[in-house]
Amino acid sequence: MTPDNSKDVKFRDLVRRVTACTKCPRMAGSARVLGSGCGPLDAPLMFIGEAPGRLGADGSHLPFHGDKSGHNFEKLIEQVGISRYEVFVTNAVLCNPRDERGNNATPTSAEIANCAPFLQETVELLDPSIVVTLGAVALKACGVLDTHSFSLRDQVRTNSRWMGRSLIPVYHPGQRAMVHRSFANQLSDYQFVAETLRRLKRPRKKSVNTKPRPDATKLANVASQVLQNNPAGLSYFALHKLCFLAEVASLEMTGERLTNAYVVRQKDGPYFVDLHLAKLPQLIPGVQIRSVGTKITLRLSSQFDFHRTEPVGAITASDEAAIKKVLAKYGRMRDDELKRVVYLSRYMRALLRKERSTGANLYNAAVLPFATKK
Numbered sequence: 001m002t003p004d005n006s007k008d009v010k011f012r013d014l015v016r017r018v019t020a021c022t023k024c025p026r027m028a029g030s031a032r033v034l035g036s037g038c039g040p041l042d043a044p045l046m047f048i049g050e051a052p053g054r055l056g057a058d059g060s061h062l063p064f065h066g067d068k069s070g071h072n073f074e075k076l077i078e079q080v081g082i083s084r085y086e087v088f089v090t091n092a093v094l095c096n097p098r099d100e101r102g103n104n105a106t107p108t109s110a111e112i113a114n115c116a117p118f119l120q121e122t123v124e125l126l127d128p129s130i131v132v133t134l135g136a137v138a139l140k141a142c143g144v145l146d147t148h149s150f151s152l153r154d155q156v157r158t159n160s161r162w163m164g165r166s167l168i169p170v171y172h173p174g175q176r177a178m179v180h181r182s183f184a185n186q187l188s189d190y191q192f193v194a195e196t197l198r199r200l201k202r203p204r205k206k207s208v209n210t211k212p213r214p215d216a217t218k219l220a221n222v223a224s225q226v227l228q229n230n231p232a233g234l235s236y237f238a239l240h241k242l243c244f245l246a247e248v249a250s251l252e253m254t255g256e257r258l259t260n261a262y263v264v265r266q267k268d269g270p271y272f273v274d275l276h277l278a279k280l281p282q283l284i285p286g287v288q289i290r291s292v293g294t295k296i297t298l299r300l301s302s303q304f305d306f307h308r309t310e311p312v313g314a315i316t317a318s319d320e321a322a323i324k325k326v327l328a329k330y331g332r333m334r335d336d337e338l339k340r341v342v343y344l345s346r347y348m349r350a351l352l353r354k355e356r357s358t359g360a361n362l363y364n365a366a367v368l369p370f371a372t373k374k
């Protein structure tokens with residue numbers, strides 16, 4: 001479903017006002033993290049965190065991406081089968097608060113109050129059926145919008161009514177909160193969220209499918225094949241572009257994507273959030289990463305046994321054909337040549353056309369459609 005035009009226009013206006021906001025003096029140098037990277041405007045579920053992190057959203061402009069909290073968050077939603085394609089992610093305050101030493105700080109009550117009108121407008125405009133607060137600060141900020149008496153300790157993993165919708169408080173996915181609520185417990189919280197979302201999508205059917213989609217496994221397989229094709233090494237840039245071209249080839253050949261991985265448009269073109277550099281060693285255990293200056297090169301260890309790690313059925317014959325086609329045609333191209341090829345793909349052209357015709361800033365917007373078959 002595509003959000004209606006008026007929603008699009010109102011959201012762009014909201015983003016414009018947020019970008020120009022100077023209400024909080026200590027946020028002067030921080031990014032205003034609200035835009036295409038937050039997710040689709042028709043998302044049925046909205047996550048509200050505390051604030052963009054210094055090493056995460058302040059740099060990536062994607063809420064909960066790029067730092068440890070982001071990695072944990074992405075792992076939690078991935079493991080319960082929630083995709084970024086179906087959620088909108090934002091924060092109680094839209095800029096990164098830092099202490100006098102430059103570290104992440106908790107937003108003050110005044111900063112939360114300053115940003116509350118933006119949060120209120122976002123919730124009312126998107127009108128999600130489910131709001132999930134990540135941590136005590138986000139829960140407190142929701143109380144500024146519409147008074148409640150919920151506490152994180154008492155209401156964690158429960159479904160309450162708030163502003164005419166469901167409110168589910170869970171803990172913040174940052175490392176500090178893991179001391180109070182372990183990753184395993186948080187995973188159960190996210191399973192509750194996923195089940196609530198599934199019930200919403202299929203209200204009359206009792207859902208029993210709590211098995212997570214193997215998106216990460218599939219993406220790991222595709223990326224491993226790309227790396228195997230270049231035993232001498234491949235740039236990090238090329239990995240993203242070749243995986244994107246493999247997805248495009250699959251869409252052209254079968255009408256379906258290889259994976260459901262979230263792919264967004266960044267400065268240099270398509271970027272897979274699950275192929276973030278810090279996540280690669282866990283995703284592809286045999287990967288070796290080398291940085292020389294600004295250039296990052298990847299290769300698979302000679303010990304890496306792709307066939308031993310590949311789950312049966314993860315790569316189908318049609319997947320294989322799409323990947324092979326791309327590697328044969330583009331696998332040895334230089335980065336600048338690859339960049340040109342991806343920009344000529346119909347998905348990148350459509351996004352850029354939309355950006356030109358609407359005047360919207362589509363940096364970090366999803367480039368590929370969400371496909372659910374596999």
Ligand code: SF4
Pocket residue numbers: 018021022023024027032093094095111114115118
């Ligand atoms: S945190 Fe919100 S209110 Fe404060 S400067 Fe940023 S956008 Fe403005």
